Amino acid sequence: MRSYHPALSKFWLPTNIKDWLWFISRQALACVFPWSILACLALTRHFPLPVVPRYDVILITCLVLQYVLYRAGWESEREVKVIASFHILGLLLELHKTSLGHWAYPEKSWLHIGVVPLYSGFLYASVASYCCQAWRRLDLEIEGWPRGWFPTLLASAIYVNFFSESVIGDLRIVLIPLVFLLFARTKIHYRLPSGIRTMPLAFGLLMVGGAIWLAENVGTRCGAWRYPYQEQGWQMVDLGKATSWFLLVVVTFLIVAQLKRIPKARTSEGAQHEGSMPDAHRARMTAPIS
Numbered sequence: 001m002r003s004y005h006p007a008l009s010k011f012w013l014p015t016n017i018k019d020w021l022w023f024i025s026r027q028a029l030a031c032v033f034p035w036s037i038l039a040c041l042a043l044t045r046h047f048p049l050p051v052v053p054r055y056d057v058i059l060i061t062c063l064v065l066q067y068v069l070y071r072a073g074w075e076s077e078r079e080v081k082v083i084a085s086f087h088i089l090g091l092l093l094e095l096h097k098t099s100l101g102h103w104a105y106p107e108k109s110w111l112h113i114g115v116v117p118l119y120s121g122f123l124y125a126s127v128a129s130y131c132c133q134a135w136r137r138l139d140l141e142i143e144g145w146p147r148g149w150f151p152t153l154l155a156s157a158i159y160v161n162f163f164s165e166s167v168i169g170d171l172r173i174v175l176i177p178l179v180f181l182l183f184a185r186t187k188i189h190y191r192l193p194s195g196i197r198t199m200p201l202a203f204g205l206l207m208v209g210g211a212i213w214l215a216e217n218v219g220t221r222c223g224a225w226r227y228p229y230q231e232q233g234w235q236m237v238d239l240g241k242a243t244s245w246f247l248l249v250v251v252t253f254l255i256v257a258q259l260k261r262i263p264k265a266r267t268s269e270g271a272q273h274e275g276s277m278p279d280a281h282r283a284r285m286t287a288p289i290s
Contacts (some may be wrong), residue, residue: 031130033066033069036061038219053107053108075092083128087122142187143188158175158248180202188201194232
């Protein structure tokens with residue numbers, strides 16, 4: 001057993017091959033549901049099934065996969081409920097954006113609301129699935145969580161802005177700085193074989209948003225949906241969409257954080273300050289992984 005060296009925490013990311021392999025493997029496990037959806041998009045693009053519309057095949061696949069993950073214990077009942085809620089939130093957003101012509105679904109489907117195929121909600125639900133899985137598999141702890149209702153108000157403002165930007169203008173130029181301001185002192189701690197890494201929360205969410213933007217390029221390449229500037233041929237998704245995904249990841253993480261933190265706070269024996277790490281958990285985390 002190696003002793004944990006506190007200096008390791010100054011590095012945000014892994015610094016050796018063993019740590020990187022461990023980190024990547026945990027990220028891959030956390031991405032099982034998102035990557036399964038991307039794989040389904042690619043396979044149904046090149047190997048379409050007869051009779052049944054492709055979008056409906058994707059929907060059925062997502063439902064079956066979600067059921068299997070739940071029955072296998074991959075996701076808890078509470079996590080499934082969060083994922084389902086994001087499916088609904090995503091569908092509402094899709095209905096609004098497609099009505100304004102921001103993007104479209106070029107293929108037909110039987111199971112849809114308006115012009116939006118029902119499978120599209122799983123694209124948002126997969127982000128919630130990743131957040132839940134990454135929290136557990138990296139043994140995340142939060143330090144310096146903002147007090148009061150500020151995180152909830154910020155999440156609400158971000159989600160409302162997705163709808164109101166067409167009426168009163170896009171406020172992300174204000175919302176993005178607010179994210180970094182509100183969480184300026186918030187850090188996430190996660191385990192690696194050599195010990196603990198500490199990362200600014202906003203930086204971590206920014207990286208996740210960038211990864212989703214890359215995945216979106218794969219999705220549009222597979223014809224899952226299409227932006228107006230892709231009508232005459234595929235091209236990379238506008239970089240501005242990366243900021244949209246970043247804000248959506250912020251909303252997702254804030255909701256998942258309530259799921260993960262509130263039950264723990266209710267069952268803890270001692271009164272712990274909301275913004276600090278419990279001493280018992282800090283002691284457990286500083287022990288290296290054998």
